[in-house]
Amino acid sequence: MTAPRLIVGLGNPGGDYEATRHNLGFWFIDRLAAGLKVTLAPQGKFFGHAGRRDELWLLKPTTFMNRSGQSVAALARFYKIAPEEVLVVHDELDLPPGGIRIKQGGGNGGHNGLKDIQAQLGSPNFWRLRLGIGHPGNRNEVINFVLKPPRREELDEIDRALDRCLIAWPKLAVGDYATAQQALHTKAV
Template identity: 80%
Template sequence: MIAPRLIVGLGNPGSEYADTRHNLGFWFVDRLADELKTQLAPQGKFFGWIARDGQRWLLKPTTFMNRSGQAVVAVARFYRIAPEEILVVHDELDLPPGGIRLKQGGGNGGHNGLKDIQAHLGTPDFWRLRLGIGHPGDRNEVINYVLKAPRKEELQEIDRALDRCLLAWPRMAGGDFAAAQQSLHTKIV
């Protein structure tokens, strides 16, 4: 079992994006930092806000979404973190609000943050924690959709999903991704 050493929350910097669907990765990393009682601080050489928890690093890139790989590779190279030791947390159009999927590798589904990370790392073999935001129904509306705040009922589902991810965090932190997947992928009624 390989435990994650770098947890990256994807989002866009700036207060105008803080509450948008595209920033779910930031929301998770902020909650995880609170849970771990660690503080994120700006680090220019890593192009982001970073916190340390033992031998593990939390990162919120300050580059825009489509340049996320720059921050990820800066931290990964500096601390000699292999792609399979990286967990990227991001919004997912192909899951309903509150949906969660944890997986390693695979395609990027058109997600610009994932696309850039894959290009910078030279591999897709990092872990992803995919947090559902739903789809607007029309692909021409995707950009507007992800850059808007979730509706109240969607936000409730997303909050519950973030809580479930934090409950599964000890399993992920220990490298037991199979147990984490089992708990996260099981629909709670």
């Protein structure tokens, strides 16, 4: 079991994007940082807001989604963090609101943040915590959809999913992804 050393939440910086579906990764990092009592502060050399507790880094890139890899790679290279020690938390169109999946490696599913991280790290072997936002039903509507806030009923499901992720955090923190997967992939935790 390889414990994560870097947890990255994906999103877009700025107040215009704060409440949008595309910022679920930021939402998770904010909740995790509060729970761990980690302060996130601007870190210019890492192109984001970062904070540390022991050997664990939390990161919210401020590069905008399609350049997330610049931030992730800068911190990972500086602290010699391998892709297998990185957990990226992001919104997922292919899961319903409240759906959660965790996996290592694989494709990027057209997610520009994941695509850039793969390119910058030179590997797809990082872990992904995929938080469902649902799909608008028409792929021409995807950009508009992810850059809007979730509807009230979706937000309730997303909040419950984030709570489940925090409950599973102790398993994720030690690299026990199999047990965390079982807990996260089952609605009742």
